[in-house]
Each structure stands twice: as structure tokens, then as C-alpha cells.
Amino acid sequence: MPNxxxxxxxxxxxxxxxxxxxxxxxxxxxxKGELLFQEGDSCxxxxxxxxxxxxxxxxxxxxxxQVLEVLSPGDTCACNPGACQWFCSSTAEAVTAxxxxxxxxxxxxxxxxxxxxxxxxxxxxxADRLSHFSTLIEEVxxxxxxxxxxxxxxxxxxxxxxxxxxxxxxxxxxxIAQRIGSARETxxxxxxxxxxxxxxxxxxxxxxxxxxxxxxxxxM
Numbered sequence: 001m002p003n004x005x006x007x008x009x010x011x012x013x014x015x016x017x018x019x020x021x022x023x024x025x026x027x028x029x030x031x032k033g034e035l036l037f038q039e040g041d042s043c044x045x046x047x048x049x050x051x052x053x054x055x056x057x058x059x060x061x062x063x064x065x066q067v068l069e070v071l072s073p074g075d076t077c078a079c080n081p082g083a084c085q086w087f088c089s090s091t092a093e094a095v096t097a098x099x100x101x102x103x104x105x106x107x108x109x110x111x112x113x114x115x116x117x118x119x120x121x122x123x124x125x126x127a128d129r130l131s132h133f134s135t136l137i138e139e140v141x142x143x144x145x146x147x148x149x150x151x152x153x154x155x156x157x158x159x160x161x162x163x164x165x166x167x168x169x170x171x172x173x174x175x176i177a178q179r180i181g182s183a184r185e186t187x188x189x190x191x192x193x194x195x196x197x198x199x200x201x202x203x204x205x206x207x208x209x210x211x212x213x214x215x216x217x218x219x220m
Contacts, residue, residue, distance in 0.1 A: 002074045004101075007048055009076050009121055017115065025101040030054075036092035036100065043086035045102045048076045052098025056090045057178060067179040068133065070095060078122065081112040095171065146190045148180040150215050153200070157209055165209045 004010055004022055013021070027050065030036060036047060039058060047054075049071045056077065057067045068090055071077065077092060086105060112118055156167050169176075173191070174184045191207075194200045199215055201208040209215065 002050065007074050007076070009048065009078060009118070009125070011121070012117060013115070021103075021111070024107040025103055027099060027101055029099045030094040030097070032094055032097050034094045036094065037088050039088055039091045041088045043079065043088045043105065045104045046076060046078045046108050047092070047100040047102050049073050050099040050101055053095040054092050054098060054100065055095050055175075055178075056092050058090050064181075064183070065178040066181050067175075068136065069129070070179070076125070078108070078125065080126075081109045081122070095175070145180065145182045145186050146193075147219055148182065149176070149187060149190050150194075150218055152176065152180050153207060153209065154212070154215060154219075157212070165212070167207045167209065169205055169207055 004025065005013075005018055010018060010021060025048075030052075036054060037043065051073060054071045054077075055067050056069045056071065057065045059065055069075075079086065079089075112122060153167065157165070172184075173187050177184045177187045180187070191200070191202060194215075195202050197214075199209075199211045201210055
């Protein structure tokens with residue numbers, strides 16, 4: 001669980017400014033599955049994840065979800081502070097039981113306007129988010145579902161902090177499908193295809209990568 005001073009958005013701010021920020025933050029807990037806000041809502045505050053995970057997603061006309069980001073401790077949903085009107089462009093849902101810090105729009109805008117360091121941090125955050133979304137658009141529009149699933153598994157493996165070929169999957173096949181823009185049945189079918197080819201093994205809440213190099217070749 002990060003301290004306020006460890007949050008990337010507030011990092012390197014002087015203690016006097018951090019003290020003022022702490023006074024403005026409101027902590028709130030959510031259970032798994034609870035919504036923090038919905039797409040189209042008037043956005044009057046931003047949040048920073050303190051504990052747990054929150055997913056941001058959009059819903060298509062046929063009701064299918066496409067996960068845009070999964071935010072972990074220290075991450076924020078912070079948007080453009082210069083917009084005349086704020087409306088949520090996505091829905092935020094607790095992936096796990098979580099706690100967040102809320103910061104009102106007025107405090108957020110004032111902080112950005114009066115702190116050049118915070119503005120630079122936001123610029124980097126927006127640039128990283130744009131790069132992530134560009135990659136997401138490319139993957140969803142140009143690659144088939146099987147390749148998206150394989151890339152998802154390999155990216156998760158590369159993100160593991162310890163050297164291991166075992167992925168601990170804290171979410172369902174439905175949630176994997178939402179992340180890669182597919183249907184649960186399709187994800188399940190391709191997972192078992194990969195298992196039959198002995199490229200992966202499937203255990204309760206775990207996927208074991210048996211042949212990483214062979215999986216990489218399937219992306220070519």
C-alpha cells in the first residue's frame with residue numbers, strides 16, 4: 001500500500017505541498033465488482049488506487065466490455081484538467097476489494113495550474129496512456145484473438161517480478177476476454193488448444209508457460 005509521497009503523480013513534490021494534498025484526499029473502500037463511476041457520468045473527481053485493482057472499460061453497443069486499463073496501487077485515472085466539461089469516458093470497476101483516494105476536480109485543477117512539476121508528471125502519464133491505447137487499438141483491430149491471447153499471457157509473464165514460468169491469474173476467463181476484446185468461449189477454446197499442444201498447462205488460478213519460445217513464434 002503506497003504512501004501519498006510514493007504515488008507517481010505526487011512524487012518529488014515538497015513536503016509542504018504533500019501536506020496540503022493529504023488534507024484534500026478522501027479515502028473510500030469498494031468491494032469487488034462495485035463501480036467507482038460509469039461511462040457518461042459527470043466527472044467531479046479523480047482517484048488514485050491505494051490498495052487492490054480497478055479496471056477501466058468501455059461497453060460496445062452489443063454489451064461487450066473492452067478493458068482499457070487495469071490500475072494498481074499508485075495508479076490514477078487522472079484526466080485532462082483543462083477540459084471545460086468533464087464526463088467519464090469509461091466505467092471504473094473494482095477488480096478486487098480495494099481502497100482509493102478521491103481528489104475533487106477543483107482541488108485537482110488548482111494543483112496542476114500552480115505546480116509545474118505536477119504538470120510535467122501529468123504530461124508523461126498522458127503520453128504513456130496514449131502509447132498504451134495505440135497499442136491496444138492495433139492489437140484489437142489487426143491481430144486475431146489467438147495472437148492477442150498469447151501476447152496477453154507473455155506480457156503477464158514478463159511482468160512477473162520473480163523468475164517463474166507460472167502465472168497467477170486472479171481473474172476469470174470472462175475478464176481475460178474483456179481485456180483482449182473477445183468472448184469468454186473463444187478464450188476458453190484457445191487456452192485448451194494451447195494446452196493440448198503442450199505449450200501451457202492450466203491449473204486452478206494458474207497458467208504455467210511450458211514453451212515460451214514456441215508461443216513467441218506463434219505471434220510472427
